[in-house]
Amino acid sequence: MRRAVLLMPLLLYAQQQPYPPIGPDNSSETREVLRRINAAGPNQAPDLRLKQERNYAGTSTDVEPYGGVKPYKEHFLKQMEYTGPGRAEPEPADLKTVRIGFIGPIQSTVSIATGGRSHEEALGRKMLAGAQLAIEQANARGGFIKRGIPFEMDVVNDNGLWGSTGNEVVTMAYKRPTWAILGTIDSANSHIAIRVALKAEIFMMNSGDTDPTFIETNIPWTARCIGDDRQQGYLLVDYMIRKQNHKRIAIIRSSNRYGRFGVREVRDSARRLGRPIVMEMAYKVGSEDFSLQLERLREVNPDAVVHWGDARESALVLNQMRQLGMNQPYFTSDRSVSPEFTQLAGANAAGVISGYPWNPDRKDPHLEQFREAYRKRFKEEPETFAAHAYDGMNILLWAINNAGLNRAKIRDLIATRTKPWPGVTGDIPFSSVLDDMGDVFLARFDKDRWTYHSREELQIPRGYIPTRERVNRQLESAK
């Protein structure tokens, strides 16, 4: 009781702060980072506290790769730094707006990178709406505070002909300069984009690509504000194997990069836990008939099926499974948590479980505030890509408002942030590789709605997460 009384003023104070907290940040951490980066000369790399972790991505010992061998080197434990001279670039005068790039799949097209007809526009348009709302709210609060000029979003499609993503980022870096970029969803396009961002030295926030390898590139110019397929895969595996004791799991997935890399942690973790995937089948994006893949899966008699791909295909696969008399539990990736999936799947959707990067059922006034504003602006409910883009754009706005118009300093503020960003999708704590290490959830469809469940709520066991680096500890046997 006494503790509650003591906390009350703090809670009231917090509620009085405008949300999202993109304005001047007077926290001691931000002030100290600004002091250090502003004091650094053109030839100096400022002395910033680099994140150092003992374990990569919360991986338990029993699912570590080559668990029986001490590796020669572990990557991604110590944060990369930017040591170039960018912080000495002067701020430009005479700007009328502060431009922030947006790159996402918003127009239908054909892409070499994604291997055919584009398929992510529905997600990209929601992402654009979330980012747009963040910009409009920031402008309603005075725009770029130091100069009182508005933010402006430079919106481009990520999925043009002949791998145009790189060209678009070049344009945003040099031809129509922006200060930072939000994007994108497709994994191939995200990789193309950050290769340019690294060379051109402009920060990219990713809010929609859950490919684990996106962040495993060791470059200091990108961050991600959505829980990735590694985290979702770990939770799904823990649920399927450690809790439900499934022994014969099969995988069916899209043949694109999303499917190929999405299931990787499911496949590897299952094998390392002694339950190797009994069969993995791939299909071409846009397929209608999955009988070839499903008949083969049925022959190996799985006791659970995991699907990784888009909502449409996920529903079609599920329906055709049931038509074939395959009544195994169906686990999917987060893209199935959508009206498209439930409409197509109908009654078959009951009991489906998906990994999910956040908990939309969370009781949070900021989330409600966001939903209300989004509904008012777009006349619809916000979904996951909109919510994550809103968070990602707000992080960029916070960094720009506080660092000023300098790409390297914008990077620095985000990279050195130790406090989780209070997003509408939940707390977003950045790891050493600037990945979102916030909680992920399982979504379950029942009684015409999805509900979201934490590891703790479902009492899902997990393996031992070590407190020492692999190279500095004795080999720990899988338990």
Add this chain to the structure above:
Amino acid sequence: MRHAHLSIVLIGAAFCQAQTPPANAKLPFVYTRWKQFTKADGLPNEHIFAVKSDGPRIWVGTEGGLALIDKKSGKVKSWTEKDGLPWRVVSGIDVNHKTGEVWLSLFGGGLARFSGGRFDHWTQMNSGLVNDVAYGVAVENDNVWVATTAGASRLNTVSGEWTVFTEKNAPMEEIWNYGVHYGDGKVHLAVWGSGVLEFDVATSRWKDYLDPDGEMEIDLYRDDGIVHVITTGANYVDKVLWVSTYFGVCRYDGRNWRAFYNQDSGLPSDFNNNLRARSGSEAWFATDKGAGAVMDAASNTWVAYTRDPLSNTGKAVVTRDKTVIETVETGLNLPHNYVVSMDVEGNDVFVGTSKGLAWGIGDGYYAGLRERPKRMSRIGGGAR
């Protein structure tokens, strides 16, 4: 008086090597004469994406134009878009020694040829170039290879024929090409996410080099292959393949691999933007914390060049394995420690940084290790 004496001693100590090797130690050559070029000298921009030494000239590709340095006079001539350069960001340079043509990869601008004072321009919209975001270029006989973000393209400059290499006709797990190099009859592509691809010109056959452990977050064994599939550069010299990555570097002699990391060698940082190999036992690496040169791979002997960020001076640190065996004050060497590009020609080295170009003059250069002439123990003079 006593204080003055002490100061002389301290200054003297500082001017001498911080650590002195044994008198009879075999040591590598250390560059102690450096020239620097910045915008003050006429460069159009100081972010040096590419450098190519070509006899009496140095071609410099920057984020804001192309430059040519006359080695003898030190004079700089430059070209920007106003002068006909098709796009200002020059990411790679190679010279066709048969024709004298200078080939430029343009970061977001395609491919250009500079010849006879004229720029010719190829893009993905007017040619067989697979993408305009070009990271590197290499001349192979009559062919010009371009590493782009959506595959590699090859232009036959005699027939005008283009060939595109992607996952359809080459073992590219990913198509995100980063670097290209031709040497000893082989073209090597460094591909982000796909290791190194080797194209044998005589047989037109491909061979791939991938990280054997297949994992992004670890290197299981040091010497089992490429240190990581995200590669940034590959050079093939004396039938030895050198590879740079953002995770460390490595060397393959056709039989054995050897990886080098900051933790076990003189490599200044594991973050390597590029490399240039001089021989099978010497290679230079462009890191974010200075220029690292393995001068004798067999003995893991390195020289790392860094500038002091607070003064116009710099040093060279000689290491064997991880042990520092000599530190040489060089005067100002690199304009900045963030190194982006490299070249070597003859006895000299050229280091492109994000704040200007450094030219290391190799008077008295020798390959490998020797008992060091005493003059090398003295301070070098920044030539600027």
